[in-house]
Amino acid sequence: MKTNYIVIPFIALLLALVKSLITDQGTLWYESVLLPARTPSGLFLWIASSLAFIAFVLSAVLTWNNFKGKRRAILMFVFGACGALDIAGLYLFFISHYLAAALGVKLILLAAVLALSAVILRFNRPASYLLLFYGAWVALSGYLAYLILVLNAQ
Numbered sequence: 001m002k003t004n005y006i007v008i009p010f011i012a013l014l015l016a017l018v019k020s021l022i023t024d025q026g027t028l029w030y031e032s033v034l035l036p037a038r039t040p041s042g043l044f045l046w047i048a049s050s051l052a053f054i055a056f057v058l059s060a061v062l063t064w065n066n067f068k069g070k071r072r073a074i075l076m077f078v079f080g081a082c083g084a085l086d087i088a089g090l091y092l093f094f095i096s097h098y099l100a101a102a103l104g105v106k107l108i109l110l111a112a113v114l115a116l117s118a119v120i121l122r123f124n125r126p127a128s129y130l131l132l133f134y135g136a137w138v139a140l141s142g143y144l145a146y147l148i149l150v151l152n153a154q
Helices: 004-025 027-032 042-066 069-095 099-121 125-151
Strands: none
Touching (some): 042 099, 042 125
16 A cells, blocks of 8 residues: 555544634634624534535545656645644634734635646546635635634724
């Protein structure tokens, strides 16, 4: 068995655990802020974010399998940076309550995901399309963060 089928999912599980801990810590705060009238249900948001994260991880595995050497290392670094940006955005939003900073991180993450998808597209379309699905989630969550920022501006 290839180690990437173990290592990448293991790293993904650690990221998912950290994301869950951050989100859980901010639940009470999130329930206290003004939310847009058409905010999707918590269940929808959980399912969408979970599916998007799975797409992100599958894209990383496919990318690992498709690239070798220095190019693989660079792409895996960018995947890791995207994971770090995701966690940073969640922390800024749910723990620190710096909504504008969280939105800025979401925009940087979205740009990185779109650039990564464009680079991968030529070599592995499924991996690129999975990243676009993840990018759609980042865009949606960023839009919701923007609306929450506007509604709760002081």
